Amino acid sequence: MCGILGYIGKERALGTFLDGLSRLEYRGYDSCGVVGIKEGNFFLKKHPGKIHELRSGLKDFLEERFPIGIFHTRWATHGRPSQANAHPHLDCKSQIAIVHNGIIENYLALKDALIKEGHKFVSETDTEVVVHLIEKFYNGSLKDAVYKAIKKLHGSFSLGVISLKDPTRLIAVRKGSPLIVGLGKDGNFIASDIPAILPFAKEVVYLKDEEVAVIRSDKVEIFHFKGSSVKLEIERIRIKPQDAEKKGFEHFMLKEIHEQPEALKRIFSLYVKRNTIEFPYLNLDEKYVKSLKKIFITACGTAYHAGYVAKYFLEKYCDLDIEIDTSSEFRYRTLNVTKNDLLLTISQSGETADTLAAVRDMERHGVKVLSICNVEGSTLTKESDGIIFTHAGPEIGVASTKAYTAQIMVLVLLALYIGKIRKTIAEKDLKVMLRELSVLPEHQKEILAKINEVKKIAKEFSKFGCFLFLARGINYPSALEGALKLKEISYIPAEGYPAGEMKHGPIALIDEYRGVVCVAPKDFLYEKMISNMQEIKARKGKILAIVNCGDTQASRLSDAVIHCPQLKNNDFSPMLVAVGLQLFAYYVAKNLGCEIDQPRNLAKSVTVE
Numbered sequence: 001m002c003g004i005l006g007y008i009g010k011e012r013a014l015g016t017f018l019d020g021l022s023r024l025e026y027r028g029y030d031s032c033g034v035v036g037i038k039e040g041n042f043f044l045k046k047h048p049g050k051i052h053e054l055r056s057g058l059k060d061f062l063e064e065r066f067p068i069g070i071f072h073t074r075w076a077t078h079g080r081p082s083q084a085n086a087h088p089h090l091d092c093k094s095q096i097a098i099v100h101n102g103i104i105e106n107y108l109a110l111k112d113a114l115i116k117e118g119h120k121f122v123s124e125t126d127t128e129v130v131v132h133l134i135e136k137f138y139n140g141s142l143k144d145a146v147y148k149a150i151k152k153l154h155g156s157f158s159l160g161v162i163s164l165k166d167p168t169r170l171i172a173v174r175k176g177s178p179l180i181v182g183l184g185k186d187g188n189f190i191a192s193d194i195p196a197i198l199p200f201a202k203e204v205v206y207l208k209d210e211e212v213a214v215i216r217s218d219k220v221e222i223f224h225f226k227g228s229s230v231k232l233e234i235e236r237i238r239i240k241p242q243d244a245e246k247k248g249f250e251h252f253m254l255k256e257i258h259e260q261p262e263a264l265k266r267i268f269s270l271y272v273k274r275n276t277i278e279f280p281y282l283n284l285d286e287k288y289v290k291s292l293k294k295i296f297i298t299a300c301g302t303a304y305h306a307g308y309v310a311k312y313f314l315e316k317y318c319d320l321d322i323e324i325d326t327s328s329e330f331r332y333r334t335l336n337v338t339k340n341d342l343l344l345t346i347s348q349s350g351e352t353a354d355t356l357a358a359v360r361d362m363e364r365h366g367v368k369v370l371s372i373c374n375v376e377g378s379t380l381t382k383e384s385d386g387i388i389f390t391h392a393g394p395e396i397g398v399a400s401t402k403a404y405t406a407q408i409m410v411l412v413l414l415a416l417y418i419g420k421i422r423k424t425i426a427e428k429d430l431k432v433m434l435r436e437l438s439v440l441p442e443h444q445k446e447i448l449a450k451i452n453e454v455k456k457i458a459k460e461f462s463k464f465g466c467f468l469f470l471a472r473g474i475n476y477p478s479a480l481e482g483a484l485k486l487k488e489i490s491y492i493p494a495e496g497y498p499a500g501e502m503k504h505g506p507i508a509l510i511d512e513y514r515g516v517v518c519v520a521p522k523d524f525l526y527e528k529m530i531s532n533m534q535e536i537k538a539r540k541g542k543i544l545a546i547v548n549c550g551d552t553q554a555s556r557l558s559d560a561v562i563h564c565p566q567l568k569n570n571d572f573s574p575m576l577v578a579v580g581l582q583l584f585a586y587y588v589a590k591n592l593g594c595e596i597d598q599p600r601n602l603a604k605s606v607t608v609e
């Protein structure tokens with residue numbers, strides 16, 4: 001949450017920094033600000049709104065060039081979104097500037113003490129204490145002052161600091177919240193994530209926890225919090241600048257929905273070679289896989305729903321006990337774990353604070369951790385024993401779409417891999433399943449081709465004030481995910497439920513003013529879904545059903561249908577159903593005039609608890 005960008009080097013135009021900052025807007029977008037140093041003075045502008053509004057306010061300055069600056073887009077934690085609470089924050093003498101991502105947990109005590117010492121605070125943020133601490137400790141060296149200040153801080157923080165007293169250095173700090181250093185031709189950058197620096201830098205250093213970087217235009221030095229110098233581990237950036245662009249689509253979300261067939265195809269071709277599944281960074285030997293007793297799955301939000309699909313799959317095909325919980329609950333549970341257990345985490349960003357906490361906790365208990373992650377170089381990928389990348393490409397729309405189906409594809413392949421080793425899946429069944437998985441991208445395209453039908457349905461259904469999403473079995477997580485997509489981008493209350501649970505409460509909601517989305521593919525639970533749909537019809541509920549092509553029974557009971565191709569193995573259907581549900585949520589939100597890529601109150605990467 002919050003995006004940081006910083007630069008030091010040959011002068012660059014303010015407009016290019018705003019472009020870079022915009023590519024971090026998925027992290028938070030309730031206020032923003034910039035500060036650069038020009039002829040010995042700060043050029044500071046803050047705005048209690050989005051970056052494009054700040055840009056309009058700065059239209060006469062976009063070509064102004066700065067050799068050093070720090071930039072910020074905020075997701076408010078302490079203090080409402082306002083001009084005063086927007087970053088950068090300055091010290092009392094307006095000589096030091098700071099941007100921050102994270103939370104300073106002990107800020108109130110520090111603030112009281114600093115006020116007593118005469119420091120003047122102008123915001124309600126936790127961040128402002130940091131710049132006053134640096135001011136207090138400054139004695140000729142910005143680096144030393146930063147070191148002294150961070151020793152006083154509890155919580156998580158990535159920081160960018162510049163000062164008029166030494167405009168030849170940009171200081172960056174990482175503890176808990178992500179931060180990278182980008183190495184450019186004419187200067188160096190710091191950023192919360194790679195997309196911000198894509199056009200400017202080809203190489204990157206991922207700062208590790210408790211590291212400080214002292215960055216000059218032609219030199220980067222990294223030190224541990226304890227003071228020792230750290231060797232630079234330089235990696236090439238593999239993402240292309242155009243991967244983070246809309247490519248003609250109206251929204252990133254729509255573009256990312258359309259990228260799903262390509263992502264699934266990529267995953268399949270990377271991990272399946274001549275009917276053999278291989279994961280290069282799995283790091284789990286066969287003996288361990290055979291001895292596995294239980295897998296704990298943990299993740300948040302959409303990634304949790306992908307994990308829920310995997311639970312059904314792993315139980316059915318691998319003869320394993322599976323437990324699943326959201327990371328925010330999992331991390332506080334008392335669990336009996338053994339060395340024959342595995343923690344499986346799933347995260348698009350690899351920076352979700354609760355998921356990282358769960359990983360650290362299980363590692364302390366000696367449990368191995370395997371993570372499914374989209375972002376290379378993210379904290380999760382550095383801290384897990386094994387890693388499988390989803391290779392979905394950058395996901396910028398705040399509502400997760402392509403990462404979800406990519407996660408399911410990877411998890412299904414993982415289950416098949418484990419099943420083969422544990423001999424719970426026969427070789428011939430494996431071949432048949434792989435064949436069907438290889439054509440799933442084509443089936444997704446068939447659903448995408450029905451976009452105009454979904455558009456019409458969404459128009460009709462966007463008048464309903466509340467939605468129930470119902471499904472059974474392996475598509476129960478599809479109902480959860482469909483409801484999450486709809487509520488997060490359209491703000492219409494929506495609940496995902498197992499259809500069999502409907503009679504235990506949610507049925508009270510049903511009348512002619514509510515929409516009910518029923519996921520009803522033709523599988524062994526189809527007849528039971530039909531009974532549930534009859535019950536909804538009897539109460540005048542308006543049904544949108546996700547059914548297989550050629551379906552008649554469920555379709556007859558429905559006010560609208562979205563067709564998905566019939567699969568031989570229905571256990572793969574969540575990857576198809578998701579496309580229909582995502583398009584439905586997208587067009588309902590569009591119809592209601594919502595800000596699809598940046599829904600209110602949300603941020604894509606949840607780096608605080």
Ligand code: F6R
Nearest residue numbers: 301302303347348349352399400
């Ligand atoms: C919903 C959404 C969130 C994320 C959740 C986990 O569309 O995007 O629910 O899925 O915040 O994020 P990651 O996967 O980055 O750990």
